[in-house]
Amino acid sequence: MGSYILRRFLLFFPTLLGVMVINFLIIQAAPGGPVEQAIAQIQGHDVDASARVGGDGGEISSSQTQRQRSEGSTSKYRGAQGLDPELIAELERMYGFDKPAHERFYQMIVRYLQFDFGESFYRDQTVVDIVLDKMPVSISLGLWTTLLVYLISIPLGVTKAVRDGSKFDVWTSGVIVIGNAVPGFMFAIFLIVLFAGGSYFNFFPLRGLISPEWDQFGLFHKITDYFWHLALPIASMVIGGFAGLTLLTKNSFLDEINKQYVMTARAKGLEERRVLYGHVFRNAMLIVIAGFPSAFVNILFTGSLLTEIIFSLDGLGLLGYEATVNRDYPIMFATLYFFTLLGLVMQLVSDLTYTLVDPRIDFESREV
Secondary structure (H helix, E strand, O other): OHHHHHHHHHHHHHHHHHHHHHHHHHHHHOOOOHHHHHHHHHHOOOHHHHHHOOOOOOOOOHHHHHHHHHHOOOOOOOOOOOOOHHHHHHHHHHHOOOOOHHHHHHHHHHHHHOOOOOEOOOOOOEHHHHHHHHHHHHHHHHHHHHHHHHHHHHHHHHHHHHOOOOHHHHHHHHHHHHHHHOOHHHHHHHHHHHHEOOOOOEOOOOOOOOOOOHHHOOHHHHHHHHHHHHHHHHHHHHHHHHHHHHHHHHHHHHHHHOOHHHHHHHHOOOOHHHHHHHHHHHHHHHHHHHOHHHHHHHHHOHHHHHHHHHOOOOOHHHHHHHHHHHOOHHHHHHHHHHHHHHHHHHHHHHHHHHHHHOOOOOHHHOOO
């Protein structure tokens, strides 16, 4: 197993490199980059945008900008006609576009290997500080939601498979259909209206991960306050996410129950509980475990985006979305790098979990 883990670690770098290359090329070709946004702000007399230009900290006044327009210039950037070429060059230097694309990409990869993600274009913070500041929200949502989804879906799916065709199976299938059809953010809105002061009750807070006076609480009060704020966001994500995994678990169990080895075990007189949980369970759970990494990363990033917006939770999902809209490339690439690396690590964890569920699986004897 040690050599298999080593081979998987060695594959991390080319995988990360390939993902970063593809996204770097796509982003370079996309219009509306940070230089063009700064130009649009300057053309609109945005004082803040003008003040950012200039290595000596000097501001560019409206009269200077007007003079630069009158001088005339041609530029590769949309909306830059009439601006001084020196101003355009200063903008390129400020955002790192004064170098060829291949050189910028090489410098970025070298920094990323050292976990140096630079500074945000529009925030006076390093990317690492920003990500670390947002991470507790996303980790909280992703971890607790994934844990609850699996704790609910696996027992429910197994019970539905064992009692296939019963009344329990029928009415739980109705609940699952509703959970699968209605998006999680709709449940979030419903919970807010019902329990967060929307129209009926006001039991839960509407924003934030903790209360403003959290530092003054005792340990028990801190834990209670933390889960009190997470109750509605996690409930909305669990309701919207458990349906698919429940059906996957049920179908996997039904597929295994109908196999020859199960009938043979029953014919030998083994107890039904031992047949189900000693033989069927570990085989049926393999496909469920295989989906854990993608489920966790999906909940951590894309799945929690709307939930973070609705409940005013400032996490990585919202950060990545805002960075994409604002073309904040350092944050965009850093979050992409982080989630790709996290996905690779979680896939390796999934493979290792295979061997715990079914010791017969031997990755050591297989090619990666």
